[in-house]
Amino acid sequence: xxxxxxxxxxxxRKEGQNVTLSCEQNLNHDAMYWYRQDxxxxxxxxxxxxIVNDFQKGDIAEGYSxxxxxxxxxxxxxxxxxxxxxxxxxxxxxxxxxxxTQYFGPGTRLLVL
Amino acid sequence: AQSVSQHNHHxxxxxxxxxxxxxxxxYGGTVNLFWYxxxxxxxxxxxxxxxxxxxxxKGIKGFEAEFIKSKFSFNLRKPSxxxxxxxxxxxxxxxxxxxxxxxxxxxxxxLKVLA
Numbered sequence: 689x690x691x692x693x694x695x696x697x698x699x700x701r702k703e704g705q706n707v708t709l710s711c712e713q714n715l716n717h718d719a720m721y722w723y724r725q726d727x728x729x730x731x732x733x734x735x736x737x738x739i740v741n742d743f744q745k746g747d748i749a750e751g752y753s754x755x756x757x758x759x760x761x762x763x764x765x766x767x768x769x770x771x772x773x774x775x776x777x778x779x780x781x782x783x784x785x786x787x788x789t790q791y792f793g794p795g796t797r798l799l800v801l
Numbered sequence: 802a803q804s805v806s807q808h809n810h811h812x813x814x815x816x817x818x819x820x821x822x823x824x825x826x827x828y829g830g831t832v833n834l835f836w837y838x839x840x841x842x843x844x845x846x847x848x849x850x851x852x853x854x855x856x857x858x859k860g861i862k863g864f865e866a867e868f869i870k871s872k873f874s875f876n877l878r879k880p881s882x883x884x885x886x887x888x889x890x891x892x893x894x895x896x897x898x899x900x901x902x903x904x905x906x907x908x909x910x911x912l913k914v915l916a
Contacts, residue, residue, distance in 0.1 A: 721904070728810065730891060730908035731845075778845065786902050788833070788895070792845040 691715065692793035694779050699798045701766065701773060709764045709796045711779035717791070718784050720762040724748060725776040725795070734777075737762055766798060774800050803828045803896050807907035814882050815915050822877040822910050824866075824892030833895040834875040836866055837906075840888045848890070851875065862886070884916045 692713045701707045713720065719738045723731040733746030737756040751770025756762055762781075766773045776797050780790040806825045814820060826832065836848040849860025856868040866877045875892060892907040 723906075728908060730807075731906040733904065780845075786897070789835070789847050789850060790837075790904065792837075794844050 692779055692781055692791055694777075694793035694796050696796060697794070699796055700801050701798060702801050704768045706765055706767050707798070709766070709777055709779075709798070711762045711764065711793060713760055713762075713779075713781045713791075713793075715781055715783075715791060716759070717781035718759070719782045720756065721780045721782075721790065722746075722752070722754065722762070722764045723778045723780065725778055731778065734764065773798050803894070803903070803905050805892055805894055805905050805907040807890075807892055807910050809910045810908070811911045811913075813913045813915065816884055817881050818914075820877070820879040820882045820886070820912070822890055822892075822912070824875045824877065824907060826873050826875070826892075826894045826905070828873075828894065828896045831897060834866070834868055835893040835895070836860065836864070836875075836877050837891045837893060838888050839891070839909075845891070848877070882912075882914050884914045886912060887914045888912060 695710045721736040722734040725731050732748050734752050735746050735754040737743035740759050743754050743756050753765045776795050778795045779793040782788050782790045804827045808823045834851040837845050838848045839845045849858050851858045851868045859865045864879050868875050889909050889911050891909045895904050
């Protein structure tokens with residue numbers, strides 16, 4: 689089955705800790721995205737990558753970092769600089785450089801201890 | 802700056818009622834328009850999309866949306882809702898600028914359908 693997988697489903701972060709959220713796709717899509725979903729705020733773009741070894745900041749990139757070493761993988765690191773990390777994080781992908789229909793993973797809920 | 806507005810944040814309807822969810826965007830150029838739905842406990846998924854052609858588009862589960870360019874709107878409709886339509890609905894636009902494309906989502910509308 690083709691799709692996007694995200695792990696873990698729930699993640700707990702301690703003060704001052706960096707944590708990494710995994711996103712893998714087997715759809716052979718070039719473009720991948722990370723969104724943050726907060727109640728009443730919709731989806732806000734953190735980072736996106738239109739091709740391997742290239743990525744751009746979205747609207748709320750501060751406190752986050754990404755890498756795109758492989759086409760199928762786009763991990764997101766929530767650093768200690770992100771002061772309000774508690775949220776639901778969604779990974780998505782689309783076919784090409786022109787962003788078209790996006791396909792979403794099941795999400796990771798990050799909680800701060 | 803480009804933006805997408807969904808004016809209804811929470812909607813409660815009884816089964817068989819008609820539904821219309823508003824979506825307006827601010828961008829003067831060419832746009833692609835989408836409605837996504839997030840059912841409880843499920844992935845966000847595409848409901849319908851408009852790229853070009855007939856401004857009235859039909860999606861899954863009896864939903865449709867009409868693109869009205871003069872009003873910068875892309876409202877979602879369904880003549881008769883079912884309990885299973887309970888979900889959160891997101892309008893999104895894809896805008897192009899100098900070869901770079903950007904997705905912008907609205908804040909979402911939570912629909913609760915009472916059986």
